[in-house]
Amino acid sequence: MHASHLLEDIARKGGALNGVIVLDLTRVVAGPYCAMILADLGATVIKIENPQDPDLTREFPPFSQSSGTPESPVSGFFAQYNRNKLAAGLDLKQAEGKRLFLDMVAKAHIVIENFRPGTMDKLGLGYAVLKEANPAIVYAAISGFGQSGPNRTRPAYDSTAQATGGLWSMNGLQEEPMRVGTVLGDLSAGLYAAIGALAALREAEKSGIGQMVDVSQQDSIVSLTENAIVTYTETGKVTVPTGNGHPFVKPYGRYRCKDGYVFFGAYTDKFWREACQTFDDHEMANDPEVATMAQRFEQDIYERKVDPAVRRWCGKYTKAELEQMVGDRFPLSPIKGIDEVVADPHLKERNMLVSVEYEQTRFSVFGNPVKLSRGTFESDARAPGASQHNHDVYLDWLGLERPQYEALLARGVI
Structure with missing residues (x-):
């Protein structure tokens, strides 16, 4: 040229x-x-x-x-x-x-x-x-x-x-x-x-x-800033750091597994049922206290029942095993380092x-x-x-x- x-x-x-x-x-x-x-x-x-x-x-x-x-x-x-x-x-x-x-x-x-x-x-x-x-x-x-x-x-x-x-x-x-x-x-x-x-x-x-x-x-x-502005102007509540969770959506956050961490986001009723089935947890699937999304959003119920269950599920497997098990059933993603991001075949x-x-x-x-x-x-x-x-x-x-x-x-x- x-x-x-x-x-x-x-x-x-x-x-x-x-x-x-x-x-x-x-x-x-x-x-x-x-x-x-x-x-x-x-x-x-x-x-x-x-x-x-x-x-x-x-x-x-x-x-x-x-x-x-x-x-x-x-x-x-x-x-x-x-x-x-x-x-x-x-x-x-x-x-x-x-x-x-x-x-x-x-x-x-x-x-x-x-x-x-x-x-x-x-x-x-x-x-x-x-x-x-x-x-x-x-x-x-x-x-x-x-x-x-x-x-x-x-x-x-x-x-x-x-x-x-x-x-x-x-x-x-x-x-x-x-x-x-x-x-x-x-x-x-x-x-x-x-x-x-x-x-x-x-x-x-x-x-x-x-x-x-x-x-x-x-x-x-x-x-x-997502809903922080309208939350304050409507309720007067100032949004503060919430760590790796969400201010009201639960379970929705970081969970430890055998070789690192994953994001677990099965908070809707449909996804929660899928999660219970994936991990073969009949007790959680049939527990009336965690049957609805609104119930699982309650802090007391989340801390007593939901969070321990998710920790138990994730703690048994590696990131790759969890990703393979869950597939397309509900949101669960490995928390990747940049080295893993660069190696990601999808990307x-x-x-x-x-x-x-x-x-x-x-x-x-x-x-x-x-x-x-x-x-x-x-x-x-x-x-x-x-x-x-x-x-x-x-x-x-x-x-x-x-x-x-x-x-x-x-x-x-x-």
């Missing part, structure tokens, strides 16, 4: 978002994850980084054990979140960089940024300016607290969102709150931004008018472990959970080196003359 035809080749590859051009100004996780989803779905995503200060996750662990050097690590973290993207250097603080970016906006469909609110306005590149360059542009802004409100300019990380959105206070053991063990504030904000950007794009395609998509990490976390069949190449190194990373019958593009993807596609973006797509391109390169604008 001739390098100058790279953008055209990508546009021809097909996909649900074929032909959609996304300018990705984001760093770290929330924004790159949003752009990665769009790229997997067929969009042409151009990752724009300051030539002197590229995305710091290029130096995040884990690093390849097979290539690279301590002075030049190859990051699997970066590869995972930046697959299927082109990379172009651009210094937005320089006047020439601002003009180039506006020229790019005029030819693009979506801009994604995850700076602190006000940063793009200070650069002279806020939404009001971008929509002058392209009235149909969709501007997706991801931030800790959103583009409005008294906390809008506060710095934020994932844990900020988990703390202020209430999730931290609900999670963990009964004794104290605990952060969820993944960057759920970042990831959920990225997902919502992708949904919002696609909704806004659909309207822009019909009306020719774009809009801002304002996604807050705190808002995203609040939306993941492999669903392409949830894919290969990404970055800096001549291959990493196995998670796939895309969105499965389209006409295909997505996360398998055998590549992540770009810093400014790797300057030539393709500025000469081929944007149409700069070579002398202008060489001058901008020499001055560090691109």
